[in-house]
Structure formats: structure tokens, C-alpha cells
Amino acid sequence: MTLSIGLVAHDRRKREMADWLATHKAQFAGSRIFATGTTGRVLQERFPDLDIVALKSGPFGGDQQLGSMIAHGELQAMFFFTDPMTPQPHDVDVRALIRLANMYEVPIACNRSTADLLISNPKFEEICEEYRGHSPEQVFADYQNRKL
């Protein structure tokens, strides 16, 4: 099945993400990429032959759109090059997106070295498929059944 993969980069890391994607382009050829607005535009311009959907810009709801996709089991991996040196006006959205990826066992790389580790794993696709649509309900059954 086609993998849906989220790609997001904060402004100072957009070039790095585009360079990273250039290195690993072949691995994304059969996948559908979902990116936040500006990241998506940068990547679409540089890689017109890849299947890239640009959502809303991050601060305008793009991170939340990706989070929603994760909650619906519609995203199998995330590459999110964050900028740890620049305060983000939508920091709550950034944290929510990372939290949901963790919650739903979506592999998420927040820097280039981790992205390299993920994408170079020969079992990358297999593991993404294994966790496709993973629901955390089992793990958090106590929470879901808590007494109110």
C-alpha cells in the first residue's frame, strides 16, 4: 500500500530538509507526501515529480491538520525538522503534533541524523505498514475506562 508521509521543516531548516529529500528522493517515489504549506511549496518547486500535498501553513493550522491525519490513522511516518533556537508562535501546535505521533506510534524524526537512521533502515516500509492505523486504545485502556 502507498505510504503517506509527513514532511515539515521550520524556516531555518527548510533548505536542509530539501537537501535531505534530494538525497533520499528514490525512497519517496512511491509515497504520498503531506507537508505544511510553506514546506510543501518549497518541496514542490524543487521536486515537481514527487507527489506532494501542501496543507495549510504550520502557524495557520497545518500542524493540526497533520495531527488530525495521525489520529485518523492516515499518516505512517513523520519527518519534522524543528528549529530549537527560534520560538514558534504556534508552539502548542508543534508540541501537539509531536505528542500525537508518539501517542499513535507514528515514527517521527525531528532532526536530520534521526531522519537518516529511519530512512536508511531496510525495514522502514515494513515497519511503517506494521504500525499503520495503530490505535493506542489498548495501551491506554485504563484511561479510557477510568471512573468519572
Ligand SMILES: O=C(CO)COP(=O)(O)O
Ligand atoms: O511551522 C511549521 C511547523 O510547525 C511549518 O510550517 P510551514 O511549512 O508552513 O512553514
